[in-house]
Amino acid sequence: MSASNAKVEDTTTTFTGWASTGSLPLKKFSYHPRPLGPKDIEIEITHCGICGSDVSTVTGGFGPLSTPCIAGHEIVGTVVKAGPTVFTRSATLSVLVALLIPAVTGGFADRLRVSSEYAYKIPSEIPPAEAAPPLCAGITTYTPLKHFGAGPGKRVGVMGIGGLGHLAIQWAAALKADEVVAISTSDNKREEAKKLGATKFVNSRNEEERKAARHSMDILLLTSNDKNTDWGELIDYVASHGTLVLLALPEIPTIAVPPSSLLMRHVSIAGSLTGGREITQEMLEFAAKHNVHPWITTMPMSDANTAVKLWLETIWCDVAESVVAIVVAVAGEPVMPARK
Ligand SMILES: [Zn+2]
Structure with a gap:
């Protein structure tokens, strides 16, 4: 060297x-x-x-x-x-x-x-x-909502109610969007979504609920996706002239999007990744003013391995009963249950 x-x-x-x-x-x-x-x-x-x-x-x-x-x-x-x-x-x-x-x-x-x-x-x-x-989770969701004009007159959908989604719902509610629709594959997130400020809940495995939500969201934030994601179904939720926004990179290099809705209904597909200095400070002030809280579990830093394991077993597999973000604390705080 x-x-x-x-x-x-x-x-x-x-x-x-x-x-x-x-x-x-x-x-x-x-x-x-x-x-x-x-x-x-x-x-x-x-x-x-x-x-x-x-x-x-x-x-x-x-x-x-x-x-x-x-x-x-x-x-x-x-x-x-x-x-x-x-x-x-x-x-x-x-x-x-x-x-x-x-x-x-x-x-x-x-x-x-x-x-x-x-x-x-x-x-x-x-x-x-x-x-x-x-x-990270906060700015990733706050930036696209501001960019695509979430607020009065706009209906916002949030697909996935986890670390990103639970903050996205709170932002959209605080921005006074006409509707805040939480979409999940799991019915046990229904009550929590309402507590977070969602005005509607859609269980994406329930065909009736899915049909009722067709073409109803001006902005749809997609908080996670995998190789089995049905892009046609997602676009189907988006209202004409609305936008589907990807917040996480797919595991695959390309995605297969059925093009007809893009042409017939002027639906757009966009992506968003975090935000700059100005909007990050703005988000913190906004969170303080509008009482937006992440739902967290804290563990001592000395339990960092347990914390990562817990993250993998619950958040990663989406089996957490409640939505949580995990924070490790040097100060050695005791384990706290997720905030309700
Ligand atoms: Zn991050």
Whole structure:
């Protein structure tokens, strides 16, 4: 390795987290962070959400990793150090770091050094544990709703009521969409969807309910899909001149869409992925103002392996009785039941 490629580390400082090289279990791993740059902040992490991409990283879904990787990008903590060009009114300014951090250093750890450009101020109304999931699941659903004009005069559908969907329903209700239709394959999400603000529920396995919902949604957010997704059935829910919005990459490189509705009813298909700085801060203020809450289960960071396992067994397989997002807390909070 040439000198110019050598990794520059602050050998006077050690951070510790839960790392993987592409398979479970996560193992305790310590590393020297990069030197604190002029624009950097050092964060004492209090909470970190678990997202599907974290799980794919640590279980090898994105392929093996050449070095131990600490995943976690829905990070909440307190700024304890700041580089000379970072403006902080207080050294204890609370921030969120929303970033899909490349291999090696992430949020399943005690501390993190990162550019201050990734930090957001958490409104005081939002408890720190609840600030984590909005950074990924929240912005992924808030951005397309704003972009496609969800609000009065628009009927919004949300397909899939999990980590993304339970926030999407709350956003759409708070934006005062005329209808908020929750669509699920499972009838046991019916009551929860209503609690989240849905005005209608459609069990997609119930043919009568499905037929009644045909051509009724101006914006339909598709929160997950797989190789068996019936694209014709999805387009059938969308109203003429409406838009079907993909929020997750299909497992297959191409999707087969029956074209007739696109031509005959002017239906569009679009996709959306997270959001920029401005809209992320706006979303946090909106969540505080309109009382939007992720439904979370928190576990101590020392139980990170149990948390990832729980995520795989419940959220991934969609067998969770209630919708939950899982957040690990450095502070060692006890396991809490999902919020009802
Ligand atoms: Zn994420």
